[in-house]
Amino acid sequence: MTQVEVAVIGGGLAGMIAAVAFARGGRKVALVAPPHAASDRRTTALMEQSIRFLERLALWEKIAPSAAPLATMQIIDGTKRLLRAPTVAFRSAEIGLNAFGYNMPNQSLLDVLAEAVASEGNLTRYAANASTVSIGKTGVTIALDNGEAIEADFVVGADGRRSTVREAAGIGVRTWSYPQSAMVLNFSHSLPHQNVSTEFHTESGPFTQVPLPNNRSSLVWVQQPGDAEANAAKTLEDLGRAVEERMQSMLGTVTVEDSVQVWPLSGMTASRFGKGRVCLIGEAAHVFPPIGAQGLNLSLRDIMALTDILCGGGDQPIGASAGDRFDRRRRTDILSRTASVDLLNRSLLSDFLPVQVLRAAGLHLLSSIPPLRNIAMREGIEPGGSLRALPAMLREKLRR
Numbered sequence: 001m002t003q004v005e006v007a008v009i010g011g012g013l014a015g016m017i018a019a020v021a022f023a024r025g026g027r028k029v030a031l032v033a034p035p036h037a038a039s040d041r042r043t044t045a046l047m048e049q050s051i052r053f054l055e056r057l058a059l060w061e062k063i064a065p066s067a068a069p070l071a072t073m074q075i076i077d078g079t080k081r082l083l084r085a086p087t088v089a090f091r092s093a094e095i096g097l098n099a100f101g102y103n104m105p106n107q108s109l110l111d112v113l114a115e116a117v118a119s120e121g122n123l124t125r126y127a128a129n130a131s132t133v134s135i136g137k138t139g140v141t142i143a144l145d146n147g148e149a150i151e152a153d154f155v156v157g158a159d160g161r162r163s164t165v166r167e168a169a170g171i172g173v174r175t176w177s178y179p180q181s182a183m184v185l186n187f188s189h190s191l192p193h194q195n196v197s198t199e200f201h202t203e204s205g206p207f208t209q210v211p212l213p214n215n216r217s218s219l220v221w222v223q224q225p226g227d228a229e230a231n232a233a234k235t236l237e238d239l240g241r242a243v244e245e246r247m248q249s250m251l252g253t254v255t256v257e258d259s260v261q262v263w264p265l266s267g268m269t270a271s272r273f274g275k276g277r278v279c280l281i282g283e284a285a286h287v288f289p290p291i292g293a294q295g296l297n298l299s300l301r302d303i304m305a306l307t308d309i310l311c312g313g314g315d316q317p318i319g320a321s322a323g324d325r326f327d328r329r330r331r332t333d334i335l336s337r338t339a340s341v342d343l344l345n346r347s348l349l350s351d352f353l354p355v356q357v358l359r360a361a362g363l364h365l366l367s368s369i370p371p372l373r374n375i376a377m378r379e380g381i382e383p384g385g386s387l388r389a390l391p392a393m394l395r396e397k398l399r400r
Helices: 013-024 048-056 060-066 106-119 164-168 225-232 236-246 295-311 322-349 353-368 370-381 385-399
Strands: 002-009 029-032 043-047 068-070 072-077 088-091 101-105 123-126 130-135 140-144 149-157 173-189 196-202 205-212 216-223 254-256 261-270 278-280
Touching: 002 013, 002 140, 013 029, 013 106, 013 123, 013 149, 013 295, 029 140, 029 149, 043 048, 043 106, 043 205, 043 295, 048 060, 048 101, 048 295, 060 101, 060 106, 068 205, 088 370, 101 106, 101 205, 106 123, 130 164, 149 164, 164 278, 173 205, 173 225, 173 236, 216 225, 216 236, 225 236, 225 261, 236 254, 261 322, 278 322, 295 322
Parallel strands: 002 029, 002 149, 029 123, 072 196, 149 278
Antiparallel strands: 043 101, 068 101, 072 088, 130 140, 140 149, 173 216, 173 254, 173 261, 196 205, 205 216
8 A cells, every 4th residue: 555645535636736835845745546537628717816826836937839828808797777887997016926827728737747746756646546535533535436445644625526535524515506508619800819818707707808918818708508509509790790799809800719518507616625634625615606707716825725734844753633724724714715706606696786786886996996996806816915115105196
């Protein structure tokens, strides 16, 4: 039986980044993850805090050529309701950054991470599934479906919504669904995007364009399920015209690439994010709609916190309460982000006038009050960042 300090179950983006981070933090790591069956044509937007973490792991330099900066993020009220919100533009230069973050193809991330996993001396990958996970007071035993077994001091569940690790730990979940589906695709366009990401708020949900390198962008179009199915059945030419019309031809002629996918929207939150010698990250812990580029960024904050807990003590053994420490440390961020994304999404669907008033008033305040917009931008890329930056902002105001 193989002995390791940390076993990571799950080989998606969160699982591979976690395994590399723990290994480079000095722990002996096993990554239990079968090969990916197909290429991933989706894209991911990572905010500046996440990019800094990838830099510390010496990964960003290889990812950067495939990424496009997000210098401006604007929100446009695309509803036809009587009460509409003003357009709000968030510019990274307002908070001293060249970009809020970068958008990149998932496949580029996966390729760089697979190379890092293969070359990391402290890390062994097992191309198998975990069939059973047995959690004890002194360690965790993982039986693989290829007949091998691993003994670990600590196990990290990065194995998705139907997590084997979560089930073995007896951690329950709260789930919910939305009357929406997300259409995900990439497209080229005749006009340059100028590193601007645009989110149209519509009655069915957000329609969000995010830049890719050159004259290409990715799109997440949240629609009613029937509309999503009808649009997905269109030819690429007809779908391109529909996308161009919804975008008010802001990027000129649109050509949709052969990568259209439709996903029903739902949410899930685990009742705990860790206990004892177990913790959950990524979609084993939290799932919510693809709004505001929060998904993988939230998972990376999980990994940053867990790296501090597991690797911050040098060569000290991993404590039996590491999972409980992780749960306490991550609970506020996860629950607050989940609630805010859920509230924004439901506010777009609501025809209740007071809800529309509050949403429009909030966007109006962000548009007209720069200090408030500054705080919102800093919180968007790094929770608590606005509070840390507040003294410097006050000193700058006093100097002026």
